[in-house]
Amino acid sequence: MKNDRQxxxxxxxxxxxxxxxxxxxxxxxxxxxxxxxQAQERYEAVGDWLAGSDNSFLSSALIYPQGxxxxxxxxxxxxxxxxxxxxxxxxxxxxxxxxxxxxxxLVGDRLREHGKYDGMLEEKQRCWRINYANEFHLDITPAIxxxxxxxxxxxxxxxxxxxxxxxxxxxxxxxxxxxxxLRPRVYAFDRAFAKADSVQSFPEQQMSKPPxxxxxxxxxxxxDEAFCAxxxxxLAPISVIITTLAAYSYERCVxxxxxxxxxxxxxxxxxxMPDFIQRIDRGGRIGYRIDNDATLGENFAEKWxxxxxxxxxxxxxxxxxxxxxxxxxxLEGQDVIAERxxxxxxxxxxxxxxxxxxxxxxxxxxxxxxxxxxxPSVGLTTHAIGKTTAVRSNTFFxx
Numbered sequence: 451m452k453n454d455r456q457x458x459x460x461x462x463x464x465x466x467x468x469x470x471x472x473x474x475x476x477x478x479x480x481x482x483x484x485x486x487x488q489a490q491e492r493y494e495a496v497g498d499w500l501a502g503s504d505n506s507f508l509s510s511a512l513i514y515p516q517g518x519x520x521x522x523x524x525x526x527x528x529x530x531x532x533x534x535x536x537x538x539x540x541x542x543x544x545x546x547x548x549x550x551x552x553x554x555x556l557v558g559d560r561l562r563e564h565g566k567y568d569g570m571l572e573e574k575q576r577c578w579r580i581n582y583a584n585e586f587h588l589d590i591t592p593a594i595x596x597x598x599x600x601x602x603x604x605x606x607x608x609x610x611x612x613x614x615x616x617x618x619x620x621x622x623x624x625x626x627x628x629x630x631x632l633r634p635r636v637y638a639f640d641r642a643f644a645k646a647d648s649v650q651s652f653p654e655q656q657m658s659k660p661p662x663x664x665x666x667x668x669x670x671x672x673x674d675e676a677f678c679a680x681x682x683x684x685l686a687p688i689s690v691i692i693t694t695l696a697a698y699s700y701e702r703c704v705x706x707x708x709x710x711x712x713x714x715x716x717x718x719x720x721x722x723m724p725d726f727i728q729r730i731d732r733g734g735r736i737g738y739r740i741d742n743d744a745t746l747g748e749n750f751a752e753k754w755x756x757x758x759x760x761x762x763x764x765x766x767x768x769x770x771x772x773x774x775x776x777x778x779x780x781l782e783g784q785d786v787i788a789e790r791x792x793x794x795x796x797x798x799x800x801x802x803x804x805x806x807x808x809x810x811x812x813x814x815x816x817x818x819x820x821x822x823x824x825x826p827s828v829g830l831t832t833h834a835i836g837k838t839t840a841v842r843s844n845t846f847f848x849x
Contacts, residue, residue: 465713468778471787472716473657475797475805476667481524481533485586489519489535493588496580499567500539503560512540513590516619518689521626522659523666528674528796533586536577538619540604544594550607550614554578557592575609593617596745603745621744626693629701630660634715635708661712662700665719666693668795672771675796677763685763691740691750695723713779720772724765727751
């Protein structure tokens with residue numbers, strides 16, 4: 451009969467295996483290096499074209515990425531070949547008294563002067579989109595200096611309200627990177643026996659990217675799968691809300707708590723994301739705010755206040771994301787886990803198998819050199835957990 455320490459060890463081992471699998475799944479789901487390089491080359495070409503104008507406002511333009519490309523949280527589009535690259539066209543010499551529509555038109559007119567871009571251009575509410583068919587699209591948002599923002603914020607045009615809107619992509623990125631660099635703490639011993647000071651930082655090799663970035667990638671991919679039906683896509687939580695809430699929650703979790711393992715941290719961060727959604731009484735109707743702490747006046751949940759379906763969809767999805775993560779821990783067997791990765795995260799069968807591949811390869815090596823073990827509560831393993839039985843070497847894998 452297993453004692454409490456053995457049960458804790460088995461549970462921790464399984465959670466670590468799951469975290470490693472999810473980490474490798476993110477590797478499979480993010481943009482390839484070649485795709486990233488292609489996007490970079492093309493947005494640099496757009497920047498050169500804008501800055502090459504004879505117009506003095508455009509000649510000083512600075513093009514820089516924002517969103518997932520800038521934050522390192524990209525995920526491949528689900529069931530489509532195109533992905534989006536968000537760019538800012540910062541125009542430092544244009545004053546706030548200028549017309550937002552005129553500034554936006556200035557950038558659009560310059561893009562139309564390019565023979566190739568003219569036939570690929572599409573106007574959106576705040577940006578100009580260049581569509582590279584069956585590859586990706588570049589969203590180019592004009593921006594000027596926000597003189598009222600002490601954090602170096604910017605203003606972008608909004609066609610719907612014909613006004614400037616506050617934002618701060620560079621400040622947002624700096625805050626996100628600061629939070630991502632925070633190191634989680636783990637209990638050095640079993641929590642039941644740990645002393646108050648017996649904590650240490652997680653080892654570097656736990657994940658191949660900072661945990662916050664992996665959490666954001668997992669949530670975005672889970673969101674994409676949960677809202678993949680055409681009728682549901684317009685209700686999907688936008689990426690900046692997922693990223694912002696995860697970042698705020700991560701900072702509080704890692705600065706206030708210590709964890710038994712990385713899985714426990716991931717669950718805690720996701721659990722507490724809604725804590726950072728402000729609810730405001732608007733004459734008997736609930737309003738929502740998710741502030742950008744890099745600038746005053748930007749509410750990422752602004753659309754929630756005009757479409758009550760959006761907050762309902764977010765909270766329902768958030769509950770499902772936690773349920774699916776918990777369910778993964780209960781599953782046994784490579785095929786069963788792979789199938790759940792396909793269902794919950796929209797992975798292909800090959801991507802799911804590749805994510806599980808590191809564990810499979812280590813078991814095959816251990817089988818070959820005679821160090822493979824079997825533990826009743828875990829299955830095949832290379833770790834001596836509780837009562838284990840040596841597995842005879844052969845040339846195939848199965849568990």
